[in-house]
Amino acid sequence: MVEDLNEIKEVKRRGKQNTKLTGNFSAKSRRKDKMWHKPKLDAHHPGSESLSTLIVPEIGNPNPLLIFEAFPKSSIYFSGLRINFLPIVKNRSLLIVVGNATRVTYSRSDFLLVGTHKMPALISSRLLLFGGSLPFQKLSHVSRKTWLHSGVTVRHQVDRDHGPLTLASVGIKSVIETTEPAETEKVKRLNSRPEVPKGKKAVRSNVIKSAGKQKTVEIEAAPFAAKSFSELGLSQTLIERLESEGFMTPTDVQSAAIPLILKGHDAVIQSYTGSGKTLAYLLPILADVGPLKKKTSGGGGEPGKKTDIEAVVVAPSRELGMQIVREFEKILGPANKRAVQQLVGGANRSRQEEALKKNKPLIVVGTPGRIAEISAAGKLHTHGCQYLVLDEVDELLSFNFREDMHRILEHVGSRSGSDPRESKSSLAKRVERQTILVSATVPFSVIRAARSWGHDPLLVQAKKVIRLESVPQTGPIIPSKPTTSSSSSSNLQGPPAVESLPPSLKHYHCVTRLQHKVDTLRRCVHALDAKSVIVFMNHTKQLKDAVFKLEARGMSAMELHGDLGKLARSTTMKKFKRGEVRVLVTNELSARGLDVAECDLVVNLDLPTDSIHYAHRAGRTGRLGRPGTVVTLCEEPEIFVVKKLQKQLGVPIPACQFIEGKLIVTEDEKTTQPLS
Ligand SMILES: Nc1ncnc2c1ncn2[C@@H]1O[C@H](COP(=O)(O)OP(=O)(O)OP(=O)(O)O)[C@@H](O)[C@H]1O
Numbered sequence: 001m002v003e004d005l006n007e008i009k010e011v012k013r014r015g016k017q018n019t020k021l022t023g024n025f026s027a028k029s030r031r032k033d034k035m036w037h038k039p040k041l042d043a044h045h046p047g048s049e050s051l052s053t054l055i056v057p058e059i060g061n062p063n064p065l066l067i068f069e070a071f072p073k074s075s076i077y078f079s080g081l082r083i084n085f086l087p088i089v090k091n092r093s094l095l096i097v098v099g100n101a102t103r104v105t106y107s108r109s110d111f112l113l114v115g116t117h118k119m120p121a122l123i124s125s126r127l128l129l130f131g132g133s134l135p136f137q138k139l140s141h142v143s144r145k146t147w148l149h150s151g152v153t154v155r156h157q158v159d160r161d162h163g164p165l166t167l168a169s170v171g172i173k174s175v176i177e178t179t180e181p182a183e184t185e186k187v188k189r190l191n192s193r194p195e196v197p198k199g200k201k202a203v204r205s206n207v208i209k210s211a212g213k214q215k216t217v218e219i220e221a222a223p224f225a226a227k228s229f230s231e232l233g234l235s236q237t238l239i240e241r242l243e244s245e246g247f248m249t250p251t252d253v254q255s256a257a258i259p260l261i262l263k264g265h266d267a268v269i270q271s272y273t274g275s276g277k278t279l280a281y282l283l284p285i286l287a288d289v290g291p292l293k294k295k296t297s298g299g300g301g302e303p304g305k306k307t308d309i310e311a312v313v314v315a316p317s318r319e320l321g322m323q324i325v326r327e328f329e330k331i332l333g334p335a336n337k338r339a340v341q342q343l344v345g346g347a348n349r350s351r352q353e354e355a356l357k358k359n360k361p362l363i364v365v366g367t368p369g370r371i372a373e374i375s376a377a378g379k380l381h382t383h384g385c386q387y388l389v390l391d392e393v394d395e396l397l398s399f400n401f402r403e404d405m406h407r408i409l410e411h412v413g414s415r416s417g418s419d420p421r422e423s424k425s426s427l428a429k430r431v432e433r434q435t436i437l438v439s440a441t442v443p444f445s446v447i448r449a450a451r452s453w454g455h456d457p458l459l460v461q462a463k464k465v466i467r468l469e470s471v472p473q474t475g476p477i478i479p480s481k482p483t484t485s486s487s488s489s490s491n492l493q494g495p496p497a498v499e500s501l502p503p504s505l506k507h508y509h510c511v512t513r514l515q516h517k518v519d520t521l522r523r524c525v526h527a528l529d530a531k532s533v534i535v536f537m538n539h540t541k542q543l544k545d546a547v548f549k550l551e552a553r554g555m556s557a558m559e560l561h562g563d564l565g566k567l568a569r570s571t572t573m574k575k576f577k578r579g580e581v582r583v584l585v586t587n588e589l590s591a592r593g594l595d596v597a598e599c600d601l602v603v604n605l606d607l608p609t610d611s612i613h614y615a616h617r618a619g620r621t622g623r624l625g626r627p628g629t630v631v632t633l634c635e636e637p638e639i640f641v642v643k644k645l646q647k648q649l650g651v652p653i654p655a656c657q658f659i660e661g662k663l664i665v666t667e668d669e670k671t672t673q674p675l676s
Contacts, residue, residue, distance in 0.1 A: 232258040234287050235294040241331050242283075251276035251624070252462035258284050260465065266435045266454030268393070270442040271462045272502050273619020274595070274626075278327050280460075281389050281436045285311045286331060289386065290339040290362045309380065311387035312412050313365040314405075316395040318344040318566070319573060320593035324365045324391065339363060343380070345370045346566040353379045368396060368404035375411055385413040385433055392592045393437040394446050394612070409453060440500045440619060441612045447471050461499065500615040501651060502622040508656040508665070509632040509642045517633050518549040521603055523658040524631050525555065525583065530601035532576070534594075534620045535585045538606040546605060547585050557583040560590055591616040597623055604632040607641050611648035631656070 229239050229250055242248075250258065253271035260267055261284035269277050286292050289310040315321040321344040328340040338359040343352050343366030352370070355361075356379060364371065364380065374380045388408070390396050396405055413433020435454045437446060442459070450457045451468050459466045512520040525533055537543040540561050550557035558572045558581045576584045577596055584590070585605075591613060599621045608614040614632075622628025632653065634642055646653040655667040 229283075231255075232283075233262050234258070234283060235292060238283065238287055238292045238331070241292060241333055244333075245330050247279070251280075253277055253460070254280045254283070256462060256465060257281065257460045260458060260460060261285075261434070261436060262287060264434060266450070266457035267460045268437045268442060268446060268450045268457060268468065269460045270439060270499070272500050273440045273616065274502050274623030275440075275462060276624065277438050277440075278324060278391070279331075281313075281391075281438060282324075282327060282331065285363065285387050285389070286328075290332065291336045292332065308384040309362065309364050309382045310385060311363040311389070312371065312382055312385055312408070313363065313387075313389040313391060314368055314371060314396060314408060315365065315391045316367065316401065316592060317589060318346050318367055319569065319590065320392065321365050321367050322570075323593065323595055328363060328365065340365060342366060343370045343374060346569075349373065353377075356380065368401045368408060372404035372407040375407060382412045383414050387434050387436065388412045389436045389438065391438045393449075394439045394441055394443055395592055397445055397449060441615055443612070444471075500612075501618055501649065502625070502628065504625055504627055505618060505622040505651075506627075506629045507618070507632075507646075507651050507653040508629070508663070509634055509639075509653050510656050510658065511636055511639060512633050514635055517605055518546050519553075520633055520658065521546075521605060522550065522553055522555055523661075524603060524633075524663070525601065527658045527661055527663045528601055528629055528631075530629070531582065532579065532596060532598040533583045533601045533603060534590065534596070534599055534617075535583055535603045535605050536591065536608065536617045537585060537587055540587065542606075543585050543587060550583055550585070555583055556581050557585055560584055560586040562587075562589050588613065590620070594620055595623060596620065597626065599623070600626075600628055602628070602630045604630070607632065607634060607638055608645075611645050614645050614649065 227249065229242050229247070230236075232250060232255065234242075253269065253275050257267060257269050257277075257280040261281060269280055271277055271280075287294055313321075313324055315324055321342060325340055325342040329337045332339055339361055340363040341352070341355055341359060341361040343356075343364050345367045347370075349370065353374060356364075356374070364382075371380065375382060390405075395401075435450070435457070437450050437457075439446065447459070447468055454468075457468045459468055459471060510520060510524070521535060524530075535546065535557075537546060540563055543559055543561060547557045547559045558575065560569060560572045560576075564572070572581070572584070575581045577598075579598065602618055602621045604614070604617060608617055618630040621630065632642055632645075642653055654665050656663050656665045658664070
């Protein structure tokens, strides 16, 4: 983020010209009396080159400190939640922002980022270039060690004096306090919790009291292959509902996860695509919240009686959010459907807000943007929330969602609304809720996030449960087979490995020329006699072309991507699920979570970017033990990518051809063994 010398000179020159706001700021936002101005465009959008967006490194670092050199009358928009401090000084302005911003957008012509809490040393040296008249030397009162400490908290008073800015004037020097190491503080707080808050399930408090002591026994006692849902501690009403919907036997991951979540554990649920992870978290929530809960448990209530939300489920796409809502509704039954509400983007927000007010649901399921938006508007009361589920968590932690996820993580279950005089730290507030993170692929970033958000979280897989604390930072998270040293680099990311893929899947690749790809796809569909095919491509334009070509050759196909409107997307999905369309040509939008049981073939018409994307795409077929085939079409020079995927995933992806209406494997599977 630190610019080079030329840029500093350029900024200084522009400052002399008394730089005005750039065209990226709306006219309304130019009002002098306004402190905050929202740029119309984001740095990620074309045409907004004069804006920079700074992403504060880690979600979970609650105290970013940013120091900008600013020019008079400049405006800045911080898209975080709390901007605690903004002094602007006459002529030369030093602007310091301390708070929970995760993403800061600023006009590069008006501001120059000169320091962060990780780069304090640069502050003084850089500012000397500006004449050095500002008393930045006072920064040296704060030791570098303290600044670098991740737990630095800065308290301050707003000071808009027009005199020279000093650190004392902004309160930094006098009030820096360092938090204690998170682990010991957390356990201490949990153990000293005086009583279970009213309406909070008793079982959670038991877990809290026994923090870090009896877990091993509980984990080992977890049934890994229950024969029926009744063995898992669910209520009779819930079991009856499950049976009426045809769910008779829990899957392995459900057998492992349900009892642990019922006991109040924070968990990361990892198991291959289509293994039933949704019910693995949905059922223990419904056992505790809403009309199907166990009579003895404390929390929840009838829909319509409470105003607070009890469970928030976040998913990265509208389609997945809606699918989860339908799963909840299926189990709740028609009479209790209103206990859950969707808050997905693309739908009418005011209608969602009205429904929240009218129906008072106990559970909301939505996309990060919409949940954060309604929450920021004060229309979603989640402070007393007991459960926070992040489905497809590794995707939710990506760059795109950081800002909204930060708000959600800060607010859900914080209980801060209940008593403003309470001075509990954000960590203490957060442990009020149970955090459940879910995905088929769990890179180390998820493990790290789970450790910082949860209380002694567990990694729950189909056949084993591990304490997250014991997951080594550099080692594989999900070792499927003994790995060779050459695969260690991918281990750093946490490879999806074979557990991310349904065991019943068959994988092939077919070498073809670019211009013949659609034709090869058609022959592939015929050769496998596939009834329901999902084709993945990387670019919308080519995707449309492929649909056109398939249709022209008499194969029913439809497109699905983010450029389509809400209605078009859901109509397409409905038609595909009903079997009215044979081929769905789509992009990464549909790779996560989409559950179409009938899908028997996935084709990568374009290569996925990495093994994680491959795993999620492939997982659209072969769901819940059904047979499924994945065919990757590639050009000659791309074969090495397929070999790499094969190695990282730990599955053979032999070459094949489609000859006379048949799939012919042209490479011995034994020679394509990934780890041999
Ligand atoms: N115990 C069960 N018995 C029968 N069907 C089940 C059971 N559990 C889940 N299913 C069904 O299996 C399908 C796959 O489940 P789900 O979508 O939860 O998988 P997943 O592991 O979340 O997949 P992904 O990683 O792709 O999101 C769904 O149609 C679901 O209704």
